[in-house]
Amino acid sequence: MRVIITGGAGFIGSHLLDKLVVDGHRVSVIDNLSSGDKARIPDTVTLHTLDIRDAAAVAEIAAAERPEVVFHLAAQISVRHSVADPFFDNDTNVRGTLNILEGARPVGARVVLASTGGAMYGDGVPMPTPETQLPKTQAPYGISKYCGEQYLALYNRLHGTNHVSLRLGNAFGPRQDPHGEAGVVAIFCGLIAGGETPTIFGDGHQTRDYVYVADVVRAFAAAADYTGNEEVFNIGTGRGTSVRELLTAVNTAAGTDIEARFAPERSGEWKHGALDSSRAAAELGWTATTTITDGIRTTYKQLTA
Ligand SMILES: NC(=O)c1ccc[n+]([C@@H]2O[C@H](COP(=O)([O-])OP(=O)(O)OC[C@H]3O[C@@H](n4cnc5c(N)ncnc54)[C@H](O)[C@@H]3O)[C@@H](O)[C@H]2O)c1
Structure with missing residues (x-):
């Protein structure tokens, strides 16, 4: 399978990269190296050093690489920074995600988004929280991730795509x-x-629901092959x-x-x-181990x- 990992030089992205390479997939990475480490990208993998906020650059790479799946992990990841600078958070996590969707569209790639479970639901909700709970996020970061998810779901309705979002616990x-x-x-x-x-x-x-990175990586791999109708999955231990x-x-x-x-x-x-991850168990065959x-x-x- 041909895949692009955005944020592939980062913490979770580089673990995902290692697994996909071992599994024999053709992987390339989009990362601006703002926090990622180039040394994590093996020589056999192409690194495109660019910012996901640059729509034209993203579209150009997608057209050249023609991925079947884009694992979209590049993001502004800090809750605190999102409170201090909600515009930057929005630019990266909302507009950046839209750029990925538009890049993926002409080549027919499925997008798997790294969303948040932790920052999504807020307080005063049932524990463990199922995906059916309406988000009551406490920070711009939760809103920008939710908005990204909503764009994926919209594209599924509008363009007949099969994008999915994973609401990760604290990896x-x-x-x-x-x-x-x-x-x-x-x-x-x-x-x-x-x-x-x-x-x-x-x-x-x-x-918080702390979930080990190797378990998270298995969830991304399972989501890439998913054939059912669900669009959002909690990924946590419960x-x-x-x-x-x-x-x-x-x-x-x-x-x-x-x-x-x-x-x-x-x-x-x-x-x-x-996070109540029983949907991931039933639909993706995934549980944290x-x-x-x-x-x-x-x-x-x-x-x-
Ligand atoms: N770590 C967690 O506990 C956790 C929990 C929930 C969701 N997530 C999500 O998972 C994803 C990966 O998180 P992580 O912990 O590995 O973070 P990370 O910071 O280690 O990785 C993010 C990568 O994205 C790159 N990047 C950031 N902004 C970019 C931009 N504008 N253009 C291109 N590349 C950019 C960084 O250089 C980095 O390599 C993020 O989307 C994050 O929101 C993480």
């Missing part, structure tokens, strides 16, 4: 940026490995883990007992998250290797 695993502001597992692992004190924003009882529990798991993996300092809660955040303890152990080991 974690090796290669996630320990110096970034997102990815609390990576941040805690990085700080604890350096003997530093992690900061917990809020009371630490807030929960279980919320608190930030305090997470720190304990990282301490256990590291053999340390480092306590956190506490700071005020940040805006744009929500209190609890857990890596426990949080095993995933954190592997992540810590690779960071400190």
